[in-house]
Amino acid sequence: MTTAISVHNLGKRYKIGAAETKFRYNMLRDVIVDTVYAPIRLAKAIVGRSDRRMNQNYVWALKDVSFDLEEGKVLGIVGRNGAGKSTLLKILSRVTEPTTGTVTVRGRVGSLLEVGTGFHPELTGRENIYMNGAILGMRRAEIDAKFDEIVDFSEVSQFIDTPVKRYSSGMYLRLAFAVAAHLEPEILVVDEVLAVGDAEFQKKCLGKMGDVAQQGRTVLFVSHNMSAILRLTQEAIVLNKGQLIMRAPSQEAVDFYLSSGQSQAGERIWDADEIPSSSQPFTPLSLKVKDKNGKVADTVRSTEPVMVEFEYKLSSPVTGLRVGLYVSTMRGEYIFTSFDTDTPALYEKFDSREAGHYVSRAELPADFFNEGRYILGVNASSFGVRRYFMDENALAFNVDISGAPGTQWGEPRVGPVRPRLAWKIEKIG
Amino acid sequence: MTQITKIPVHEPHTVYIKPSKGLAALNLRDLWLYRELIYFMVWRDVKVKYKQTLLGMAWAVIQPVMTMLIFTFLFGKVAKLPTEGIPYPVFSFAALLPWGLFVTALNQGSRSLVAHNNMVTKIYFPRLILPMSSVFAGLVDFAIAFVILLGLMFYYQVTPAWSLLWTLPLFLLLAIVTALGVALWLSAINVQYRDVNQALPFLTQFWLFATPVAYSASVISEKWQVVYSLNPMAGVVNGFRWALLGAGGGPGLSLWVSVGISILIFVSGLFYFRSMEKTFADTI
Numbered sequence: 087m088t089t090a091i092s093v094h095n096l097g098k099r100y101k102i103g104a105a106e107t108k109f110r111y112n113m114l115r116d117v118i119v120d121t122v123y124a125p126i127r128l129a130k131a132i133v134g135r136s137d138r139r140m141n142q143n144y145v146w147a148l149k150d151v152s153f154d155l156e157e158g159k160v161l162g163i164v165g166r167n168g169a170g171k172s173t174l175l176k177i178l179s180r181v182t183e184p185t186t187g188t189v190t191v192r193g194r195v196g197s198l199l200e201v202g203t204g205f206h207p208e209l210t211g212r213e214n215i216y217m218n219g220a221i222l223g224m225r226r227a228e229i230d231a232k233f234d235e236i237v238d239f240s241e242v243s244q245f246i247d248t249p250v251k252r253y254s255s256g257m258y259l260r261l262a263f264a265v266a267a268h269l270e271p272e273i274l275v276v277d278e279v280l281a282v283g284d285a286e287f288q289k290k291c292l293g294k295m296g297d298v299a300q301q302g303r304t305v306l307f308v309s310h311n312m313s314a315i316l317r318l319t320q321e322a323i324v325l326n327k328g329q330l331i332m333r334a335p336s337q338e339a340v341d342f343y344l345s346s347g348q349s350q351a352g353e354r355i356w357d358a359d360e361i362p363s364s365s366q367p368f369t370p371l372s373l374k375v376k377d378k379n380g381k382v383a384d385t386v387r388s389t390e391p392v393m394v395e396f397e398y399k400l401s402s403p404v405t406g407l408r409v410g411l412y413v414s415t416m417r418g419e420y421i422f423t424s425f426d427t428d429t430p431a432l433y434e435k436f437d438s439r440e441a442g443h444y445v446s447r448a449e450l451p452a453d454f455f456n457e458g459r460y461i462l463g464v465n466a467s468s469f470g471v472r473r474y475f476m477d478e479n480a481l482a483f484n485v486d487i488s489g490a491p492g493t494q495w496g497e498p499r500v501g502p503v504r505p506r507l508a509w510k511i512e513k514i515g
Numbered sequence: 516m517t518q519i520t521k522i523p524v525h526e527p528h529t530v531y532i533k534p535s536k537g538l539a540a541l542n543l544r545d546l547w548l549y550r551e552l553i554y555f556m557v558w559r560d561v562k563v564k565y566k567q568t569l570l571g572m573a574w575a576v577i578q579p580v581m582t583m584l585i586f587t588f589l590f591g592k593v594a595k596l597p598t599e600g601i602p603y604p605v606f607s608f609a610a611l612l613p614w615g616l617f618v619t620a621l622n623q624g625s626r627s628l629v630a631h632n633n634m635v636t637k638i639y640f641p642r643l644i645l646p647m648s649s650v651f652a653g654l655v656d657f658a659i660a661f662v663i664l665l666g667l668m669f670y671y672q673v674t675p676a677w678s679l680l681w682t683l684p685l686f687l688l689l690a691i692v693t694a695l696g697v698a699l700w701l702s703a704i705n706v707q708y709r710d711v712n713q714a715l716p717f718l719t720q721f722w723l724f725a726t727p728v729a730y731s732a733s734v735i736s737e738k739w740q741v742v743y744s745l746n747p748m749a750g751v752v753n754g755f756r757w758a759l760l761g762a763g764g765g766p767g768l769s770l771w772v773s774v775g776i777s778i779l780i781f782v783s784g785l786f787y788f789r790s791m792e793k794t795f796a797d798t799i
Contacts, residue, residue: 100797128710176796180532180639183793189532195639203637206559208566213559220555221638223548 088192090157090273090304091178096187098148098173098328147173148184149328157192157272158302162315162322162336164343166384169325171308175275178306193272193304196222202262207251211242211261214250218265232268240264267294274298277308312340312385312486314457317496343385352376352384354481361475367401367441368466368474375462375483385484388457388504392450392483396464397443405438406471409446412463412478421460421502424448456504457487535793542789545641552640556648560623561655575656576663579611586611590729597731599762602671608664609759610728610752613690616657617748618719620691623649624698625715628706632799642792643785646698650691657687664759676761686754693747693777699784703791706799727752732763744769747777 148170155161163171176182178189179197204221205214215236219229229236237243240261242253250258276295295318299305309315315322315336322339324332332342352375361369376393377383386392396409410425426446427433463478487493491506565571583604590596591603598606627645628635635642668675705711726748727735735743744750750773756762 177532180530181635181637182796184532184534186534191530191532193528195530197638203634204631206563208563209559213562217555217559220552221634221640223552223640226551 088157089154089190090159090192091153091155091306092190093151093153094188094190096148096151096174096177096189097146097185098170098177098182099144099146099185101144146328148177151187151325151328151330153323153330153333155304155306157304158299159321160299160305160307160319162319162339163306163308163325164312164315164322164339165325168327170328171325172277173328174325175277175306175308178273179275191273194223194269195273195275196266196269196271197275197277201266202258205250205258205262208249210249211237211240211246211253214261215265218262219269222266222269224269236264236268239267263291267291271303273304273306275306275308312343312484312488315340316488352382352386352481352483365466365475367404368407369399369401370464370466370475370477371397371399373397373462373464373480375481383483385486388455388485388487388490389452391452393447394450394462395445395447397445398466399443400439400441403438403440404468404474406468407436407439407474408467408469410465410467411448412465413450414461414463414478415458415502419502453490453506454503455485456499456502457485457490458502459484460502542641546643549640549644553644553648553651556644557651560648560652564652572659575659579608579615579660580663582611583608586729596729597733599731599733601673601760601762605664605667605671605673605760606731606756606762607729608667609756610726612657612660612664613686613751613755614723614726614728614748615660616653616687617690617694617751618723619653619656620650620694621697621701621719622715623652624694625701625705625711627698628702628795629709629712629799635799636796642795643699643788646695646702646788650695650698653694668759673760675759676757679758679761679765682754683758686751686758689747689754689774689777690751692781693751696777696781696784699788700780703784703788703795706791706795722746722748725749740769741772744772745776747773747780749773750777 147168151170151174163174165171173182175197177184178191179195202218204218206217209217215233216226216229220226237246240257240263242257242261245253245257250261253261274295295305295307299318305319307315307319319336322334322336323330324339324343332339334342354373356370356372372395374382374393374395374397375384375386376395377386378390378392380393394411396411398409400407408425408427410423412423413421415421426448427436459482461479462481462483464475464480465473465477466475467473487504490504492499492504565574568574570577586607587603590607591598596603624646627649628642631645634640634645667673701711701715723729725746732740732743732749732753750770753763754766754770757765
């Protein structure tokens with residue numbers, strides 16, 4: 087067997103500048119001081135001795151990662167946000183350079199990271215196919231040969247000579263994906279592409295990925311969607327804080343990831359500078375998603391209830407306060423809204439709240455969410471009086487559907503909810 | 516149903532990814548592999564530039580012609596600058612031609628990396644392609660304006676300097692090399708310091724005054740000529756007037772100074788760009 091990818095001691099370090107907040111332009115004085123120092127900063131920057139360097143922190147997004155992948159294998163990559171998955175893919179597709187280590191890649195790397203890159207709204211579908219193909223590294227002759235296939239796959243043949251700015255977002259995406267899917271690289275890298283598009287289209291994408299794997303090409307598949315990882319890969323690696331902590335058959339790796347608290351990103355903590363001063367007297371502290379064992383989790387099972395906890399402080403008494411929760415899909419469609427004083431009993435008791443430290447807790451029922459990634463938003467307001475605080479995109483979490491109704495058929499289902507309905511079947515004749 | 520399409524098969528080649536040290540090699544091989552992308556980027560820029568405008572391609576004519584008319588009024592009629600016997604409109608237009616190319620290339624090229632940041636952060640391709648194609652895209656406007664110049668010369672019955680005309684492409688090349696060199700420097704700096712965006716309009720204006728576009732280089736006294744030609748665009752503009760109209764003294768020491776500076780900017784820009792290239796995706 088030939089090795090398609092060989093990664094050796096790979097590391098990537100990023101700078102996180104700390105001194106940039108030194109001048110905040112709050113006062114005219116700051117602006118003047120900053121202007122006076124500008125020529126000195128310029129001189130330092132040119133000779134490469136930026137004064138920021140002294141206060142700079144480094145963070146290793148990827149550290150000492152080594153693995154080999156044989157040609158024709160499909161490898162899943164799992165890990166919480168910030169574990170280094172995307173950094174790894176970016177290095178493999180040569181977008182960014184590693185800080186240490188080496189990678190040997192045999193063949194062209196195509197990634198579905200770049201769907202639609204270089205599309206210009208003023209150009210027609212036809213023109214964009216050529217443009218995008220060239221950006222992805224295809225030769226003109228190659229695009230000519232595959233042009234009809236691309237158009238068929240995208241299902242936009244009627245509008246192929248219309249500028250893409252007139253396309254619906256679905257059409258736009260289908261066309262973009264069609265080009266990327268026909269690049270036919272030796273190594274395909276897929277990152278979260280399943281989060282976009284309608285269900286029908288997602289099915290096509292998965293199909294295309296399956297084809298690619300069947301043709302003996304190598305696939306790297308990054309997803310938060312554990313059932314997709316199980317369905318499509320035989321083997322997976324688990325990344326945590328930039329390090330590779332496990333490589334095992336997919337089922338084993340997914341179980342490890344889901345149970346080990348690896349998935350512990352399901353928490354949002356507000357720093358003082360993220361809270362507008364207008365939110366006073368309300369100060370949000372944290373929002374947590376917890377699984378049935380009370381552990382903070384980034385990925386929860388659809389078959390188990392989920393606890394959502396919102397912690398906040400009131401620096402003075404507030405009348406009519408209600409603290410709300412919005413749940414929406416990654417595409418921004420709301421699934422529901424709920425307030426902590428919706429029920430009359432709680433409304434009586436907490437309509438007026440004293441100053442203090444509070445937590446509002448809600449249990450989201452089991453057998454409710456379909457698979458995918460969902461967004462929690464929070465809101466604190468007094469109805470008809472004033473909104474204190476609002477963050478529509480406070481936290482995202484994943485739902486894993488292993489064991490949910492209908493998973494015996496390995497196909498995605500449309501709709502954000504997946505209830506367990508009390509079906510009855512009778513033979514009536 | 517399987518379709519069998521004949522596609523050019525390419526052998527999988529092995530790529531080694533490792534941290535690059537010091538001045539990165541120019542990697543001309545990749546640039547060659549991606550040559551079609553340059554063509555497509557230029558084609559896209561040209562195609563999109565005048566989309567959804569009322570006057571379309573006419574802008575390529577209006578801009579230099581209006582500038583020429585203003586110059587003619589201010590410097591030709593009011594200030595009565597010397598033009599070595601050539602009608603002022605032709606005299607200034609012959610200089611506005613390479614100047615327009617240079618300004619467009621400088622502005623588009625310097626902004627090219629930041630303007631295409633979604634490409635830079637998502638896919639690999641030789642980054643040099645972005646400033647290069649922005650510079651080349653200006654050639655279309657140049658060609659259109661060139662036709663206008665021919666019309667002007669015909670109208671004012673100015674005979675071109677036939678024997679010198681063959682040198683024109685060389686001066687055009689000098690203009691391109693200068694613009695690309697400056698664009699390489701500025702586009703790479705712009706990735707980290709957006710100050711470039713603020714400085715560009717000022718730089719362009721300042722550079723125009725330092726270049727004999729509105730006036731003749733002969734107004735500069737002899738002993739300052741060499742210092743003056745440290746500005747490579749002075750060499751380009753003088754060269755254009757000489758090759759087209761036979762005006763000025765023709766190539767001398769000052770031209771070679773201009774050529775030398777231009778090559779220096781270009782080569783240093785190339786190496787600076789390449790050495791910064793590895794951090795583009797992280798800092799943009």
